[in-house]
Amino acid sequence: MRLKREFYERENVVEIAKDLLGKQLVSSIDDTLVAGYITEVEAYSGVDDKACHANNGKRTRRTEVMFGSGGHAYVYFCYGIHHMMNVVCNVQGQADAVLIRAIQPIEGMDVMCQRRKKDRVNKNLTCGPGKVGQALGLQTKAHNGLDLMREVLWIEEAPNRMAEEVFATTRIGVDYAEEDALKPWRFYIKNSEWISKK
């Protein structure tokens, strides 16, 4: 079952980010099913968060989706190379989002390897936001704004065995964000091998 709109439209992004750990991320782009458990995320808290693209009410063609209603994908192109996948949270008008930083592959390993130009499955396949985007098949801006309720990208409830210990720490690559760079808004599953840093 796909997660419902109400899951994403809650007010507290940090709670949503933690709740997303262990859920199943699925993509059926190009008629190919690929899935993985979410193992690492980061919360970005809209206009009041200096690390967020929408901070201070910054509204551009790129950030527009974040201001829409929760349960949509915010896919953006980073460093001229990588497509990163975020989940838009909170209601319309609020620009909260959760960045998916790492997943543990469950299904479609062969396709993921092919997309990532690897010949075998190992941690390197999906342990980082750019890698996750590539493994899911996100290659163009066309995937920006997809509705997770009805389209080719979504998140499902997963067996509860993944509800293990969660670690909270600072976000990565946001040193420029002054005091907000210190917020412990990066979460990962403690025992998982599938995270972006050792």
Added chain:
DNA sequence: AATTAGATGTTCT
């Protein structure tokens, strides 16, 4: 094992 260069779209100065 650790550091560095290079890839380059979007946004802001």
Added chain:
DNA sequence: GAACATCTAATTA
């Protein structure tokens, strides 16, 4: 021009 929610391959020690 410069900076940026990164990754890889090559180089250095």
